[in-house]
Amino acid sequence: MDQAAKIKLHISGKTYEIECDPDETVLEAALRQDIDAPYSCMSGTCNACQAKVVAGKVEMETCEALTPEEVESGECLTCQAHPTTNSIELRYPI
Numbered sequence: 842m843d844q845a846a847k848i849k850l851h852i853s854g855k856t857y858e859i860e861c862d863p864d865e866t867v868l869e870a871a872l873r874q875d876i877d878a879p880y881s882c883m884s885g886t887c888n889a890c891q892a893k894v895v896a897g898k899v900e901m902e903t904c905e906a907l908t909p910e911e912v913e914s915g916e917c918l919t920c921q922a923h924p925t926t927n928s929i930e931l932r933y934p935i
């Protein structure tokens with residue numbers, strides 16, 4: 842993506858609408874905009890930042906913490922995920 846993508850996040854019963862710059866991950870965009878999104882390692886190995894993509898698409902830089910089946914069903918590591926569509930929607934398990 843060479844332009845900011847719109848992201849809708851569902852976390853702990855709240856919904857946030859933010860923008861994700863082209864060089865940011867979904868997690869970086871959330872933290873920059875003061876959203877209390879869960880994370881730990883920031884390197885794709887722990888799955889603390891996991892969320893499910895319910896609309897749009899993302900691409901992950903690395904993904905050691907999810908099985909291919911989880912990725913296939915839409916799960917992603919937000920610390921590694923970049924939107925590849927103009928808008929995406931993610932639901933956290935918390």
Ligand code: FES
Nearest residue numbers: 881883887888920
């Ligand atoms: S914070 Fe550990 S995998 Fe994203």
